Amino acid sequence: MKTMFKLSLTLAAYAVVACVGLAFVYNATAPIIEASAANEVKGALKVLFPEASDFTDVSSEFGGPAGSIGFDRAFVAVSGDAPIGMIVQATGPTYKSSTLLVAVDMNRTVTKVQFTANTDTPGLGTKTAESPFIDQFFGKKIDDEFKTGADVTAISGATISSKAVAAIIKAAAWQAGDYLAKNHGAAAGSGSAPVVAELAPFTLEAGLAELFPECSFEQLPSDAIANSVERSVVLSEAWLARSSDGSAAGVGIVAKGQTYKASTLLVGVLPDATLAGLRVLATTDSANYGKEMLSPDFYSLFAGKSVADAYLVKPSVPEGDIDSISGATISTQGVANMLKIAAYEGSRYLRSAHGGKAASFAEDPFILNVIPEQE
Structure with a gap:
């Protein structure tokens, strides 16, 4: 009985020492890990705004979601003490889901877009992250339509992804432009925020x-x-x-x-x-x-x-x-x-x-589309 008691005390002591050791290691390494993560984020942001000397995280004061599109993080790009633009990380439904970094300058222009995640169909929806599709947004004004078939060329076979990516970029860019205009004297836009329509049946x-x-x-x-x-x-x-x-x-x-x-x-x-x-x-x-x-x-x-x-x-x-x-x-x-x-x-x-108008129907035969049987 005494042997078991001593063994229990020994194990408890080891556990205490291990916990204290882990806590010490965590406290010692946490700042290093956080600094490394911060540097990694800044490195990614620097790709979009290479002329920026620093980036200020304003995520906590940035606008809320636009319908199904969420704004994950937001950074003001600065050169010296002057703001030169903004980068917004936005996530929204495409064919599946995509996350993008959208960079906007002080003149309400999209300067660059970069995907950080894209779960759409490989070879179709994933082409939205590639040239020439993504390039058409570089230099695009925030107040443009961002509408496929009008000022955005969709990818053949990936219309849904194309429309959705354009909507995410438009929403993120508009919010960035609005924030910069209200807080940093950037060019103001016209009209209200874009409405992200949720497709739903009618009553x-x-x-x-x-x-x-x-x-x-x-x-x-x-x-x-x-x-x-x-x-x-x-x-x-x-x-x-x-x-x-x-x-x-x-x-x-x-x-x-x-x-x-x-x-x-x-x-x-x-x-x-x-x-x-x-x-x-x-x-x-x-x-x-x-x-x-x-x-x-x-x-x-x-x-x-x-x-x-x-x-x-x-x-x-x-x-x-x-x-x-x-x-x-x-x-x-x-x-x-x-x-x-x-x-x-x-x-x-x-x-x-x-007394409606008579129409010339080809009633014989009355041809309908042949719908294949589904397994």
Whole structure:
């Protein structure tokens, strides 16, 4: 018993000595480790602002996140005692996620951008960190649009990553320019902070209001508009839009069907046999590909389209009239099929019940996009 007691005391003593030793080593090495980390950070910042003599960490007083884009750290670059610009580390969703260092000078110009992390698809999304894509932001003014198809050239096959990286750079650069203007006398910009839109489905009420502004709505009987073409698409409900004078302004049809998984659309049809547009009410498709149907860049393409168009998706149908969402051909095909059927049935209803314009449909055969079976 005494032997065990002595052994326990000995082990306890060793433990105390070890803990004290570890604490001593930590206290001795922590400043060295911190200094090394700080030097490593400054080295990375120096690459973006080689003319800077030092960098002041202002992360604690920098702006909060812009939607899904977070600002991790922020540094003011100084030369002597004068601020010459700013570097912001920002993280946001791309196809997966990316973290970038964005450098901005005192004249609201992006001087350089560098990725510190990129988890997007190798060979596609990761190309956003490479020339020539990333180079187009060097020298770009903060107040530019930063919009793919306008002043930003997207990478083919990586549209989602391209748009997202442009949004991260824009958000970080704008916040940097705003901070420098308010705190260091840099050039002031115009307008408000960029809004980082979160893609989300519409409610039925919001969708109807956008497609048929300043109209009142009445729900039609369940048998007023039915799918007589292809039963895999369900037209679950329909709403007649009336103008202030009581005339029929169009009909909004709720269509449910297969996309990559499944989606519910609101399709607006006008009495002149064109579409008021499309809004997505629900989808279970991929968050990074199929859900691009929630983007205004996609659904705004259909406003004014004739109900008698082919609604066939390229490149599956080379002569088609609808461009596929990059990487989401099946989702686009499903949307196109629902659009075509809803447009056809809505136009027939408006023609028979409200004197709408007749459209020249190629009803025989009524061709839809062939959606491949999913395993």
